[in-house]
Amino acid sequence: EKGGYKHFMAKEIAEQPAVLGDALHHYLGEEGTEITLPGGGIDFSGVTRITMVACGTAYLACLTAKYWIERLARLPVDVDVASEFRYREPPIPEGTLAIFVSQSGETADTLAALRYCTGRADRIVSVVNVPESSIARESDLALPILAGAEIGVASTKAFTCQLAVLALVALDAARQRGRLAPADLARHLASLQAMPARFNAALALHEPIGRLARRLAEATDVLFLGRGAMYPLALEGALKLKEISYIHAEGYASGELKHGPIALVEKTVPVIVMAPHDRLFDKTVSNMQEVMARGGPVLLITDARGAAEAGSGVWETLIMPEASDLFAPMLYALPVQLLAYHTAVAKGTDVDQPRNLAKSVTVE
Numbered sequence: 001e002k003g004g005y006k007h008f009m010a011k012e013i014a015e016q017p018a019v020l021g022d023a024l025h026h027y028l029g030e031e032g033t034e035i036t037l038p039g040g041g042i043d044f045s046g047v048t049r050i051t052m053v054a055c056g057t058a059y060l061a062c063l064t065a066k067y068w069i070e071r072l073a074r075l076p077v078d079v080d081v082a083s084e085f086r087y088r089e090p091p092i093p094e095g096t097l098a099i100f101v102s103q104s105g106e107t108a109d110t111l112a113a114l115r116y117c118t119g120r121a122d123r124i125v126s127v128v129n130v131p132e133s134s135i136a137r138e139s140d141l142a143l144p145i146l147a148g149a150e151i152g153v154a155s156t157k158a159f160t161c162q163l164a165v166l167a168l169v170a171l172d173a174a175r176q177r178g179r180l181a182p183a184d185l186a187r188h189l190a191s192l193q194a195m196p197a198r199f200n201a202a203l204a205l206h207e208p209i210g211r212l213a214r215r216l217a218e219a220t221d222v223l224f225l226g227r228g229a230m231y232p233l234a235l236e237g238a239l240k241l242k243e244i245s246y247i248h249a250e251g252y253a254s255g256e257l258k259h260g261p262i263a264l265v266e267k268t269v270p271v272i273v274m275a276p277h278d279r280l281f282d283k284t285v286s287n288m289q290e291v292m293a294r295g296g297p298v299l300l301i302t303d304a305r306g307a308a309e310a311g312s313g314v315w316e317t318l319i320m321p322e323a324s325d326l327f328a329p330m331l332y333a334l335p336v337q338l339l340a341y342h343t344a345v346a347k348g349t350d351v352d353q354p355r356n357l358a359k360s361v362t363v364e
């Protein structure tokens with residue numbers, strides 16, 4: 001049932017080009033030019049703000065979507081961890097659209113947060129992998145991510161499919177709010193549709209990452225840095241690595257480096273910098289140089305243009321296919337997953353069933 005793979009996680013990482021293609025096809029239809037959400041979709045006309053709630057990796061998908069929705073649709077977005085949201089009991093002003101993201105659809109805190117919003121938020125939308133789950137059933141509209149069963153405790157294909165559905169929600173919001181010219185919408189949709197092929201190309205990094213992972217496996221602390229929409233992915237990289245390899249890892253917004261974490265930098269602490277050649281590239285490179293000046297070994301994950309401009313002194317560079325500025329985090333999720341996977345394999349930990357963790361957290 002692992003389809004020839006050693007672990008479910010490896011199988012699920014490899015499935016991503018196919019499941020992402022299927023999910024996009026489902027929502028974009030044959031022509032691929034129109035976003036069609038089920039149940040009449042989401043009417044954004046009365047929406048003045050969005051509140052997004054989830055746990056773990058699903059929370060990090062929400063944090064990424066905040067960048068997309070705010071930039072494309074110019075709607076303010078609040079993102080909360082479900083266990084904090086539910087007990088903080090935040091005010092839910094009129095005009096709030098509440099979005100809950102959960103692979104299993106059964107996470108206790110996310111479900112409790114949803115119930116808190118029932119009768120308070122104007123509309124409750126969920127983004128789930130299990131359409132018959134409690135979270136799906138209790139929302140006004142459930143958007144399936146169509147990732148197929150995810151068995152590995154570490155979420156991989158569910159994350160990228162959550163991002164795909166949330167990207168479509170962001171584009172649909174922008175279109176309805178008159179913020180996106182038809183030509184720009186077509187351009188964004190084309191870059192999403194190019195993603196499965198780019199995913200395939202990124203999977204070629206299995207080999208170099210397998211090699212690098214032997215050194216990462218010796219580390220006791222690892223830092224992940226990213227800026228803009230790559231910041232949530234830095235958090236996801238750290239979460240994935242600690243979850244399955246038991247190495248202490250932290251994700252930071254690159255600009256926060258000098259506000260504390262740079263004190264950790266030394267030659268035994270690998271720093272993984274995720275920096276596609278986008279409008280923030282130069283800023284991130286200057287943070288990277290600060291790390292190198294203090295002897296920190298940098299693993300730079302970038303594209304060909306970024307690699308050409310980054311200068312020398314990095315420990316290793318992984319070259320990614322080009323991606324649109326906006327949706328790069330979807331693509332860069334793959335090396336992040338592969339780094340965690342190969343490091344765990346190198347350490348000999350139980351990749352699919354890491355200690356102390358459950359696939360679905362149905363108790364708070």
Ligand code: M6R
Pocket residue numbers: 055056057058059101102103104105106107110153154155156240243359360361
């Ligand atoms: O089923 P859910 O998406 O609600 O689960 C949320 C988290 O428990 C989950 O993403 C967890 O953080 C993963 N094990 C991360 O890989």
